[in-house]
Amino acid sequence: xxxxxxxxxxxxxxxxxxxxxxxxxxxxxxxxxxxxxxxxxxxxxxxxxxxxxxxxxxxxxxxxxxxxxxxxxxxxxxxxxxxxxxxxxxxxxxxxxxxxxxxxxxxxxxxxxxxxxxxxxxxxxxxxxxxxxxxxxxxxxxxxxxxxxxxxxxxxxxxxxxxxxxxxxxxxxxxxxxxxxxxxxxxxxxxxxxxxxxxxxxxxxxxx
Numbered sequence: 359x360x361x362x363x364x365x366x367x368x369x370x371x372x373x374x375x376x377x378x379x380x381x382x383x384x385x386x387x388x389x390x391x392x393x394x395x396x397x398x399x400x401x402x403x404x405x406x407x408x409x410x411x412x413x414x415x416x417x418x419x420x421x422x423x424x425x426x427x428x429x430x431x432x433x434x435x436x437x438x439x440x441x442x443x444x445x446x447x448x449x450x451x452x453x454x455x456x457x458x459x460x461x462x463x464x465x466x467x468x469x470x471x472x473x474x475x476x477x478x479x480x481x482x483x484x485x486x487x488x489x490x491x492x493x494x495x496x497x498x499x500x501x502x503x504x505x506x507x508x509x510x511x512x513x514x515x516x517x518x519x520x521x522x523x524x525x526x527x528x529x530x531x532x533x534x535x536x537x538x539x540x541x542x543x544x545x546x547x548x549x550x551x552x553x554x555x556x557x558x559x560x561x562x563x564x565x566x
């Protein structure tokens with residue numbers, strides 16, 4: 359197995375000017391954007407956004423793991439975490455129910471791989487399991503994003519995925535699942551109806 363080394367060009371926090379430009383573009387594209395200083399602030403901010411009783415899906419996310427949000431969501435008693443329910447389902451005989459739950463939760467909470475200065479959001483996936491809810495299935499989408507993921511252009515965003523996110527994710531999936539990752543499906547969000555998507559930008563290096 360050949361291990362690719364992540365390109366550290368894509369591992370530096372964005373400047374204040376780049377953050378400001380990106381936030382303005384995201385807001386113009388209908389994507390509400392909140393900027394916070396720390397992962398702890400992001401964690402509290404996200405939990406305050408989730409109404410009581412909602413079904414909440416959190417696809418696997420290194421960002422959520424880092425700030426403790428994965429545990430918060432999956433142990434919550436104020437809303438309905440779907441990951442614990444999904445683990446109880448048989449992946450052979452109950453695949454239809456698994457697809458339904460992951461595709462159309464009330465709220466999906468996760469992260470992305472790149473955001474351009476034009477307000478384009480890019481998410482890559484091997485299976486696509488986290489994409490359908492973000493595209494249209496979820497009523498509310500919340501993404502937590504470290505500002506090292508801000509890039510100038512879409513081409514640079516694709517480079518970031520290939521040269522930085524993918525090598526790190528490949529190591530993770532080999533360790534956790536015993537199989538390699540792949541860039542099989544890529545979602546680009548150019549805009550959204552106002553109120554559906556919120557991005558919480560964190561001035562910390564979080565996630566891949």
